[in-house]
Amino acid sequence: MRGEDGQLMGYRVVVDYDRCSSTAICMQFAPEVFEVRDDNLLYLLDEEPSEELRAKVETAVKGCPMQALAIEET
Numbered sequence: 001m002r003g004e005d006g007q008l009m010g011y012r013v014v015v016d017y018d019r020c021s022s023t024a025i026c027m028q029f030a031p032e033v034f035e036v037r038d039d040n041l042l043y044l045l046d047e048e049p050s051e052e053l054r055a056k057v058e059t060a061v062k063g064c065p066m067q068a069l070a071i072e073e074t
Contacts, residue, residue, distance in 0.1 A: 010074045012048045013057060019068035026060035026069060033057055048074070 013033060024036040032053055035043045049057055061069040 010048055010051075011054065011057075011071050012074055013044060013046075013061075014070045014072055015042060015044055016068045016070070017042070019066045021066050021068075023065060025063050025065065029060035029063055030056040034060060 020042050022036045022040050022042045024034075024042075026034040026042070027036055030049075030053060033044065033046050033049050033056070035045055037043060046053075057071065061071055
């Protein structure tokens, strides 16, 4: 994605761990980015995923029942 000035823009994933209940729904949508491990905690595997993963990440953010995920444009 490009900004108004034509510069290439990116994004980063933000997790509110206080809200996260580790349901692993995000992992179902974007396993390249999210992982819930045996300790039942969510791990962010890639804070700044590629643009090719954006649609998956957006779906994961929208699907989070605790609204613990967000995308910040960089």
